[in-house]
Amino acid sequence: MCGITGWVSYRRDLTSHRQLLDTMTETMACRGPDAAGTWVTGKAALGHRRLAVIDLPGGAQPMTVETADGPVTLVYSGEAYNFTELRDELRRRGHGFTTDSDTEVVLRGYLEWGEALTEKLNGMYAFAIWDSRAEKLVMVRDRLGIKPFYYYETDDGVLFGSEPKAILANPLAAPVVGIDGLREIFSFAKTPGEAIWKGMKELRPGHLAVVDSNGLRERAYWRLEVSEHTDDQQATVARVRELLEDIIARQLVSDVPRCTLLSGGLDSSAMTSLAARRLAEDGETVRSFAVDFPDQAENFRAIDVAPSVDTPYVHAVAEYVKCDHQDIVLDGSALSDPAVRRAAIAARDLPIGLGDRDNSLYLLFKAVREQSTVALSGESADEVFGGYPWFHDERREADTFPWLAGGPVLGDTSSLLPDDLAARLDLDTYLRDHYVTALKEVPLKEGESGLEKRMRQVSYLHLTRMVNTLLDRKDRMSMAVGLEVRVPFCDHRLVSYVFNTPWSLKTFDGREKSILREATRDVLPESVANRKKSGYPGSFDPAYLAAIKGQASDLISSGHPVLDLCRVESLKQAIAAPGESITTQQRAAIERALDLAAWLDLRKPTITLD
Template identity: 30%
Template sequence: MCGICGELQFHDAPARDDAVIARLGELMARRGPDDAGVWRDGGRAWLAFRRLAILDLSPAGHQPMLTPDGRFALVFNGEIYNFGELRRELESLGVRFRSTGDTEVVLHALVRWGTTALDRFNGMFALGFYDRQERSLLLARDHAGIKPLYYMLDDRGIFFASQYDQILAHPWREGLPVSAEGLALYLRLGYIPAPYAILERTFMLEPGTWLRVNGDGQASRGIYYEFPMQVTPDLRGEAAYEAVDAAVSAAVRRQMISDVPLGAFLSGGVDSPLVVAMMTAAAGRPVRAYTIGSAGSAVDESADAAAFAKQTGAIHILEQFTPDRVLERLDDVVAAVSEPFADYSIFPTLLVSGLARRDMTVMLSGDGGDELFWGYPQRFGSVLDAAADFRRPHWQRSARWVTRRFTGLGNGHENLRWPSIGDWYRQKHMRYTPGMLDELFPTLPPWPAGFGLFDYDGWQPDETAYWLRWNEFVGHLTMVLLKVDRASMYNSLEVRVPLLDREVIAVATRVDWRSCLDLRTVTGKLPLRRSLARHVAHQTTAKRGFEVPMVDWLRGPLGELFRDVAVPRQELLGMPIERSAVERLLGDHQAGRADNSRSLWTLLSLVLWSERHFEPSGRFQIA
C-alpha cells in the first residue's frame, strides 16, 4: 500500500518546482514511510511515489517503475493477488522480470494488454501509467473502490493524487470555486461519492473505470467493471453455501501473501470472525487478531470477539477504550480525512488501526459482507416487506397514509408517501430531513442532475432485492472503504478486503437473495453464517460494533465545540447558513427533545475540515 501522485502539462510551461513536488509527496508520507521516488519526463510530466513495502522489500520494488527501454513509467498503489498467474503468462510471452513483486507485473500487463489488463487484475489498486512516446497518462481504479484516486483536470493539464489534500495543495487549485454539486451531496449523504468532489474541476475516479489523457488535453474514458444491478441467480440453498464458502476460503488464502507481518481485525459479528477462522485454517497456526472494546458499555462487543478468538485459536489482542479516550483522537480524525466526511465510525477504525500497527503492517478485514450478502436486514427487510404496496399509484398510496394518520383507520404506513422506493431509500441514507436542510441552508443546491444512485421506481420483490444490494455496493460501501483507507493509511497500515475479491463477488452475484436474507427472522448474510458455523459454535445476530457515543458527546464536550465553531458562522464554504436554525438544531438535541447527533456531526465535521484543510489556503465562492 502506497501513495501516488503525478502531473501532465498540456502546454509549454516552466517545469514543476522540486519544492512543490516534495511538498505534495510529503502530504502522503503516512501512506508510504519506507521509500520515496520521483521521476520526470522533461518539463511536461512527473510522477511521485511513497512506499509502504509489502512484497519484494528489495530496491527492485522501487517506484516510479520504468520498462527497460524507458518508454513507460508506472506508479501503483495496492495489491494484485493473482499476479503470480499473470506473471507466468507474461513470461511465456517473452517478458523478463527483475523483481518478485506485483508492481512490475502490472507494468508489463499494461504495456502488453492495454486497458484490457485492468479487468484481469484481482486486487485493490489505483495507478498512474505514463507513455513517454505518446505523451499520454492512464489513470485507473479497482473494481470496488478500495483504493482512492483523485484528479484535477483543466486546460493547463491534469494532476492526480491518492489524497484530496494534495489536490488542495497543488498550485492549480488556486481560485477554483466550491462545487455546488459536491457540497449538496455531502450535506445530504455525509460523504461525496465519485466522481464528484468539493471543488470544481476536481474529481474522484469512479471504481472500475479508467481515464486516459493525452498531452494535447484530449481525454477518453472507459468502464472495465460494473457491479450488476439485476441478476438471474442460479445458486440457492446448500449449493450457494458451498460455493460461497469455497470462494471466500480461496480469497483469504490469496490475500495472505505478504513479506511483512500480517494479522486481522476481529469484531463480535460474522464477517471478520469468518476471515480469522479461514486465515487460521490456511496458515495452520494461530493468527493475531485485534479488537478494541468500549470498556463494558451496553454495546461492547469485546466479549463476543474474545469468544470467537478462543474458538478459532487466534492470538487475541484487545484494548479497552473509554469514550473520553476516543474523543481525544478528534484532531487525528480531522487530519486523517482530507475531504469532507461525516461517518463518525472512523473514530474506532482509527483506534483499531493504531493498535494493529504496533505489531502488523498488513491486516485483513471483513468489510463488504454486509453489502454483498444482504447484511443490513432491518434496512432491507423494511423495504421488501412493503415493496408490493408501491405497485399502486402514488396518489392512492398517499391517500392511504393520510387516512391512517388522521383517522387511525386502514393500513397505510408513513413510507407510502414517498413517490418511489428509490425516494424512500434515499431518505434512509440522508443526514437531515428535507425540511431541516431547507431551514439550515436556504440556498442549498439540488441533487446533481446526473446522480442516479437512488433512481428506482420498481416494486417486484426480486427486482427490488437486487436493486437494494446494488445501491449498497455502489453507494454506502464506497463510503465504508473510504473510511477504512483513511484510518488505516493514517497509521501506515495496509488493509485487505477478501470479501471483495473478484471471485467472491462473482459467486455472490449468482446467489438467490432468499438464500442470503430471511425476512421472517430478520437475519442476513446466511451463506457467511453457514461458513462461520463450520469453525465455531458461537454466533451473534445483533449488528453492533464499537459505537461512538456521539449523542452524549454533542450534549457535552462536542456540543461546546459546536457552539464555539459552528453556531457563529454565517456561511460555510461560501454557502449562507441560517444561524437561528443551527441554534435550534443544537438546542433541541442538548435539551433531549430530539436526537440530532448525525445532523450536528455532519455540520461540525465540515466546519472542522474547512478550518484544517480548506480555509488555510483561502476562501472561495460556490460555482
C-alpha cells in the same frame, strides 16, 4: 500500499517544476512512510510514497522499464493478489523480472497486454502509467473502488493523486467547493465520479482513463452484469465457501506482520476464523484487534444498525479460534480530543459528521499499526450479502436510496442547515435526481420483476454507492497511519457471483446473509453464527458527550465561520439537551458542526453557491 500523484502537461516543461512535484508527493507521506520517489520528464512528472508490504527491498517506485521506443513508467498503489500467476504467465511470454514485487508484474503486464491488463488483475489498486512511446497517461482504478484515485483536468493535461490534497497542492487546482460539492457533503449519497472540489473528478470504480494531447477519455473496463445462476442452495453455499477460502489465503500474503479486525459480527468472525485455519497450516496464530469503550455495556443505547454490544461476541470468537487477541479501549477524553478530530478530518478530507465513529476508527488503526502493517477487514459483506435491516423491511421499497429512507441511520442533520442554504441546496431534488440516474444503470434480467427485480436494484445501489463511502472511509483512516487494510468481501469474483444469486436463495432461511452464515457456520461459535447484524459501534461515554457540547459552545462564542453553514438555534438546542435525553439527531448535529469547523480550518476552502 502507497500514495501516488502526478502531473501531465503538453505545453510546459515539467523538468522545471520538480519542487512542485515534491510538494504534491509529500502530501501523501502518511500513505507511504517507508520511502519516497519521483520521476520527471518534459511532459510527465510522477510521485510516489511507499508503504512496503511485498518485496521490501525491491519494490521502489516510480518504476521504469526502458523499451526500444522509450521508457514506460508506473506509480502504483495497492495489491494484485494474483501477481504470482501473472508473473509466471509473463515469464512464459519472455519477460524477465528484476524484483519479486507485484508492482513489476503490473508494469510488465502493461507492456504485454496494454490496457487489457485490467481484465487480468485481481486486487485492490489505483495506478498511473506514463507511456512515452505514445506520450499518453493511463490511469486505472480497481473494480470496486477499494483504492482511491482523483484527477483534475488542466488546460493542457491533468493532475492526479490518491487523495485530493495531492492535487490541491498544485496551484493549478483551486480549493473551491461549489453548490454540488456542498450537496455531496450534506446528502449522505456518494455520487460515483464526483469529488467535492470544483473541477476535480474521482476515477470511477472499474474504470480507466487515458490522457494524451487530444484530451482525457474515461471508460469502464468492468461493471456488475447479470448472468444466470444455475447452482442450487447446497452448491451456492459451497461455492461461497470455496471463494472465501481462496480469497483470504491470497490476501494473507505479506512480507510484514498482518492481523484481522474483529467485531464479533458474522462477517469479521468468519473471516478471522478462516484466516486462522489458513495460518495454522504454517504453524502461525492469527492476531486480531477490536475496538471497545469503558463501561460500554452500562452506557450502551441500541440503534437500528447496532442493536447489541460487540465485546462478548468478540471474546467468544477469540476463544473459539484461539486468536492472539487485543481489545483497543478508547475513553471519552481520547475520542473528544480536538487533535484527534482534526487528524480524522484531515485523513478523510470530508466533514461527513460521523463524529466519534470516525475518531475511534482513526485511533483504532493507529493502535493496530504499532503491531501490524496489514489488516484484513469484514467491510462490505453487508452490501454483498444483504445484511442491513432495510434490505428486509419496508424501507427497501422506498422511492429513494434505502439507507436514507426515514433519514440517515446515524442521525439526520438536515435541520442543522440554515433555511436559505437548505433552499439553495434543495437536497431532496438532488437525491431524487441521482437516485433516478442510479436506477437506470441497474442491469436487469429479461422478465425480472417483483421482489427479485427490486432486490437486484437495492443490491446494485449498495454495491455502487454506499460501499464507496465505506471503502473510502476505511482507506483514508487506515492509510493516515500507514496501515494497509484489505477487504476480502470485495473480491470481484465473490461480488459478481452473489449479485447474481436470486434473493430468495440469499434469504433461504428467512434471515439476513443466509448464504454467508451457512457457508461459515462450522467455523464459528453458535452465538456468533446466529448474531443479528450490528454495525461499527459508537461510544456512549458521558464524558465524550459533555466534551463535544463544550466544544460546540466554544464555536458559537467565537463566531467561527462554520456558523454560516449551521442553524445556530438548532445547535444551541442540541447543546442544551440533557445527556440522558439528547436525540440521535441532536448529537449528530453537534458532531457535524465540529467536523465542519475542523474541515474549514484545515482545508480553508472557498465556498461558492453557483
